[in-house]
Amino acid sequence: MKYIATLPLILGLSGIALAQSDNMDMKNMPGMDMNQKSQAASPNEAVGVVKQIDRNKGMVTLAHGPVKSLGWPAMTMSFTVENKALFDKLAPGRKVRFEFVKQGGKYVITGLE
Numbered sequence: 073m074k075y076i077a078t079l080p081l082i083l084g085l086s087g088i089a090l091a092q093s094d095n096m097d098m099k100n101m102p103g104m105d106m107n108q109k110s111q112a113a114s115p116n117e118a119v120g121v122v123k124q125i126d127r128n129k130g131m132v133t134l135a136h137g138p139v140k141s142l143g144w145p146a147m148t149m150s151f152t153v154e155n156k157a158l159f160d161k162l163a164p165g166r167k168v169r170f171e172f173v174k175q176g177g178k179y180v181i182t183g184l185e
């Protein structure tokens with residue numbers, strides 16, 4: 073009689089334990105997902121001056137200012153331009169405000185003005 077009485081109690085407790093760990097997963101996982109999404113989805117913003125343009129390679133070299141989101145100092149470097157229409161906005165010496173994301177090992181400009 074005692075044994076039968078304790079069994080549902082143990083099951084009940086483990087049920088609560090499972091429910092709690094489910095809640096923890098639900099609290100943690102979407103939070104982590106949200107952080108990863110915001111990193112992937114929101115592009116990095118910077119201003120720069122166009123130094124060199126290579127339409128054939130789909131590259132532009134920019135002397136850009138600090139990039140807060142990446143902790144980058146100002147530097148001159150090449151970016152990939154996959155959207156060829158953006159080349160119409162590029163000219164040597166032009167000051168631009170641009171957005172870029174890291175895709176694989178490349179920094180791809182996604183917006184430019």
Ligand SMILES: [Cu+2]
Nearest residue numbers: 144147148149
């Ligand atoms: Cu750079």
